[in-house]
Amino acid sequence: MPKSLAIARRDAMEETHGMRPSRRRTAAINARRQLAHDAALGLLAATLVFVVLFWRLGTPTFWDPDEAHYAQTSREMASTGDWWAPYYNEQPFFDKPALFHQLQGAAMTVFSHAEFASRIVAALAALALVGITVWFGTTMVSADVGIVAGLMLAASPGIFALARYAILDTVFTMFMFGGAACLVVAALGDRPRLQWLGYVALALGVLTKGPVALVLCGLTLLISIGASLELRRRLLGLRWVAGLAVVVALADPWFVYMYLRFGQDFVNSYILDENFRLFVGSRFGDQPGFWFYFRILAAGLLPWTGLLVGRLFDDVRTVMRRERLDGVEALLWAWTITVVGFFSMSTFRLDHYIFPAAPALCLLCARGWSDVRANQWARGNAGARVGLHLIGPLMVAIGLGCGYFLIARLDLPPAAAIVPITLTLTGALLTALANVRGALPPRIPWLVIMAMIVTYAGLIVFVMPAIEQYKVIPDVARWVATRAQPTDRVASYRLNRWNPAYRFYVGRHTVFLEAPAEAEAFFNVSQPFYCAMRRSAYDEFVAQGARLQIVYEREGMSATSGRVLWTSYTPMTRFVVVAPAR
Template identity: 30%
Template sequence: MDIRLLIDKGRASPIGALVLLLALAAGLLFFRLGVPGLMDPDEGRYAEIAREMWVRGDWITPYLNQVKYLEKPPLVYWLTSLSLAALGKTETAARLVPALCALGGTLAVYGLGRVMFDPKAAVMAATVLLTSIGYVIMGRLLTLDMPLTCFLTWGIGLAYLALSRDRRAYLPWAYLSLALALLTKGLVALVLPGLIFGAWALARRDGQMLLRLWHLRGLLILLLVGLPWFVLVSLDNPEFLKYFFFQEHLERYLTSYSHHGEPVYYFVGILALGLLPWSFLLPWGLGQSLRPKILIDRQDTLFLWLWAGVVLLFFSLSRAKLAPYILPALPPLALLLGKALNGAEQGSDPALNSCGITWSLLTWLILGLGMILIFLDPPAYWGQRIARLDFLSPYPLIGLIVLAATPALTLACRGWPRARWAMLLIGAVALNSTVILGMERVAGQRSGRALAQVINANWQPGEALIGYRVYLQSLEFYTGQDFFLYNIKGELKFGSQHTPGVDLFLEQPEALQKLVQHRPRVYLLVQDKDWPEVQNLFPQQFQVLSVWRKGLLVANQ
């Protein structure tokens, strides 16, 4: 689509803008959504929880491998269960919720941009978000982070507009959005907005502002939507409150309990990667955002800075760090960058825009060319790391070429602002296309779908599926069979201790040998390092059915 079709005397047509965003979403979020197999551990875990929820008919207590799984609230499980029930047990059905939430978050940014800035800046902000590789990747994976980001964006954005534009009718909707975020990932859905608005009130030296967030109907909505599940699950599972709030929230944040420790600067690099290709323009865009000309612009800019900054600081201080945690910082950064790009296209400050964006594009080009050279002729330090990407060939090289070509072609369009913006957008779409194709290769390495096809083709009643010190959640989803686990519990440890009557966990070799003897056939998933041990326990009993990236799928005669 020609971006100029959106432009009409300096304004963006709402219909044209929505058509553009929906077209981009169709290509980047929904096209080939079901092609890759569900990847372990996250996608396999959440899909299997949703499948077991539907099969058991228990919508209060989530289960994974027949034991309680109380780490997260159930909203994504509920929605995914309904999607699987409606569309079948397919990858598209499993990933539909995050894809729709990615689109919902994009529309929230577009709406905020129209109110905060102008329609063209809104289009640019929404397209920046929708074509950032971190956003696209997370929109195509079944995890909780994209739904959380969507609901937080709507909740924080509507609450801000209610205060800054005196539109208190938005507050009930803001509270509803935060209630949905609470049901997605827990207390972080309330802590982050509280810190953001607290920081804004402190920066403005206006403590009364927080009182204006009070809205009785909105609070009732939050309690009626967000609270009942917590009450019901606590009544059914007395161990829930301590485990969920203390171990899964406080201990995960304050201690190394979850074993995901990273340095304090970890999310700065992750944020730069997640915003690609736009992160090359982010320093310039943030600098532009510090030059607002009217009071309301200064208020909006300050809030967006605080929004992104609080998210970055909050997760940087956590002892547990995983890359997707930083996703809620992308919407405010996209709004700031969209505003800057709109100003550059309109030439509101020609001298500054020309110099600033030109130097940013030149830096982008130089770094892109440097990455191509390193990829083609890597120094010793990078050689082994790049070699690990061989299975993705040729997509890494194509992506780097696109990354370097985008600023070069954009610089060639100097003097044609609309063509320059269109070139940036085309480059971002092309880069994301290579990422999507690369994800399909990654899924081939990290999904249990191919193994499940082997098992399903041979499965007979009474047989057993066993993981020998390994657990692939997606294998359980695709086969629909209980997974006996030998000498491993991992994330199932708490559930195995609080779910009576489940005999799927084998601790001693004798228990494993007894199971093998009493079943007509067993399928054993084993890592390469453990295969000699299996051969010693069961001499000449197992034959190899298939190979996976870490080991073998074997079965007895």
């Protein structure tokens, strides 16, 4: 057969099948590679989520006072069947609205393990928040940005801490950021029906933490429409009046009910004390300074902090050149400025208050990551490029810091060294790869995510059990619970931040004694009692003639947060349970 005829027959065959055989093989290989990539990504994400959010979730006892306080309030709600008014130690508790306690109390009716039931709501909310972040990034930017942002958020220290912490911040952030995301997609993505879901989510945010949800969203709206004519046109096109009516219709009935039931006490305690006076007053001394939250952000976003700073540098330079940021970028910064700025202006500051900024910041980091991949040497990506180079050195620093903490603060088995070793070696490898000329960041930050999984697994397996053995107040409370008769009185004296955990594990009404005269009056009543206190306080009472005897004694730590253990050496304290001397 002539060669030209053979070529013609081959071409006819290829036209029949739609492509050349080599192209078909290439397409098949690419499809298999994509399938393998997707499977590996799914496995990585599933492992990360399981380790960070759910693995051994209910194993540690309560430590921080807020966690035990919330859990006890929710348990009383579930046990009494009074699902609308929160109570703590059988007294009205006006700290926050009822929704979080209702969700936590419902979990307690389903799961028998108290610590797991108390924390599962926060963990599930964190999972939903990661999903919202992925959805928003995918919808408004690209699939790569959404996926990377979700991985960054799930791997951040902030979400590891708060998802395992039986308080409301992940739930509040899920509702508030989720509602804001729906409103943005409705306005910028031409999907107006989504705004109604956004208004419902904002109402749930109000029922979780109060009117601050509306304040933060309103301030973000004002900043955004003031920064961009396009955003003003788009955002003001939503049906805000009708949306606000939806929020009021859903959220107001609880506040009206509480006012009708408790009257001025609710106004004074919740509206004035827990909102207005807490923000502008000086109810609590020794508060951190104005820059406190910037340090919290720097630590809570590790190891992405340098990338975030680089992205900020790039965006500031863009604005200074009188160029416009795109609408999504401007909204993410407006959200961050609102959250951080609002709580920085408050006179009362807790580190977890600014957690709602975390999803937006991870989306900004993911955009920086993606933009450097797309055009590494672009002038507008200079800051993000430097920030990417800093991920490796930051991980080395984290590894060395963890090594110091594990050696100097805790008595851990040698296997715990895998945590600082993994972080340090991964950081060194990333530093080396980043300095290879022309090297682009991978599509997915595989090495960083795997190193963070190992880190969190090490914390769960080695560090948490080591801390647990020194948390003796739960054991002290359980001992009292098993010994005290129904007619016996139960009290604590100056346990301070340990009081909520003691109250939770003792499982009955407790008298919290603070002043010596108050304690002496309690002791002088003829009715039997058990009172937990420090050994030093017992020695002082006995020296003054109090007729007390020690019936139980344990040595443990007085610190109620890992931050205290990190910053300073805390000596062990002897705790005792005293009863009337015979």
